[in-house]
Ligand SMILES: Cc1cc2nc3c(=O)[nH]c(=O)nc-3n(C[C@H](O)[C@H](O)[C@H](O)COP(=O)(O)O)c2cc1C
């Protein structure tokens with residue numbers, strides 16, 4: 523593993539609990555001489571998805587802003603951490619606005635050979651695991667191997683000893699799973715899921731319209 | 747009766763959600779109900795900065811269109827929330843509007859109002875997550891969750907069956923409004939699939955109400971103190 527990218531969807535950016543968790547993980551990676559980078563979505567210029575579907579027909583998003591740059595970083599990295607605070611029992615609207623723009627990555631998975639984890643922070647109310655479920659599903663749908671999730675209570679931005687240990691363990695798990703990527707069969711793991719079945723049907727049904735999608739799936743041999 | 751529809755789709759005034767809302771509005775207009783179709787994409791809504799001031803002060807410090815939209819919700823008798831399914835959830839723009847509306851959840855400001863949710867999707871992932879999420883949000887502020895309609899679209903077209911469902915939902919909203927049906931969580935039947943999402947929400951606590959000011963607590967206090975909160 524050469525590089526780990528963290529995409530932090532907290533509007534608190536560097537000052538929040540999510541970034542504290544990420545930094546604990548980064549310390550572990552740096553011990554192994556792995557390059558790390560944290561991108562705070564709040565600092566980027568991200569336009570809201572207009573639903574034009576050009577990404578499905580022509581394969582590229584016509585909007586010019588920081589989205590493409592961040593997606594390129596995802597493709598360059600070997601490990602990807604996605605992080606969000608729990609806002610109203612789900613990911614932050616900020617991160618969701620970015621993920622909406624990542625639709626083509628979900629339709630034409632390009633994150634193969636990467637490991638992905640999710641990080642969440644919350645105030646103790648609601649089901650924080652929703653974040654891990656949602657983000658890891660998205661990352662797996664995009665081709666990555668989901669490793670696990672971690673969450674911490676955001677009190678004064680300080681992590682408990684246990685939370686720090688959990689963060690280190692998740693970093694170690696990421697390293698392990700990356701080493702064993704050869705034994706991970708993404709295709710059979712992902713394609714058996716409901717979402718993948720729905721996606722396959724969608725791509726088949728819209729083949730005359732979403733041509734970029736259809737050609738991609740055909741070339742991969744995932745569709746007849 | 748006055749109904750406000752909040753549309754979280756970028757396709758407004760076209761697209762599936764607009765079509766569903768327009769179908770509801772046809773029934774509303776037939777029955778003399780006043781309507782307003784509000785598109786979040788046409789409004790200036792800055793990103794929630796997570797400062798938490800709304801928790802302490804009750805209002806958001808950011809100056810944009812959010813307060814105007816919230817004011818319209820307070821003025822309406824019926825609220826329709828509509829979003830296309832984007833990556834398995836409501837659109838980021840809608841989610842950010844709700845994040846920004848955390849301050850509204852400090853009191854049951856939608857009590858006595860009737861709400862419905864709509865979702866259009868292309869058949870991938872679970873659209874109930876979006877419709878339940880939207881209803882949970884207004885339920886947490888005391889609105890009566892009347893129902894939801896999910897449309898499976900093809901090339902943004904809503905089929906006639908789903909259109910008929912939205913029109914029936916509009917009539918149902920008028921009916922409960924005319925009866926001034928009061929929402930009773932205790933007596934609410936959690937049988938249907940739609941209600942199960944609400945049940946888990948209530949059991950997990952209304953996250954945007956502070957713990958000692960949960961919705962049940964509001965009702966109890968109203969009854970005990972004989973006041974309208
Ligand atoms: C709009 C908004 C909604 C929130 N919703 C929840 C919630 O549903 N449950 C919860 O436990 N905390 C909630 N919180 C609190 C944050 O999740 C918590 O402060 C978190 O630790 C922030 O993490 P960060 O510092 O990494 O941004 C909310 C905060 C905001 C601003």
Ligand SMILES: Cc1cc2nc3c(=O)[nH]c(=O)nc-3n(C[C@H](O)[C@H](O)[C@H](O)COP(=O)(O)O)c2cc1C
Nearest residue numbers: 755761762763830831832833834867868869870899
């Ligand atoms: C960014 C984006 C993400 C989408 N994600 C999903 C999805 O997860 N599942 C699905 O079935 N359809 C998805 N769709 C398709 C829309 O939900 C569908 O076209 C809907 O009818 C659009 O409604 P509207 O015209 O009201 O915006 C997505 C479309 C876009 C542009």
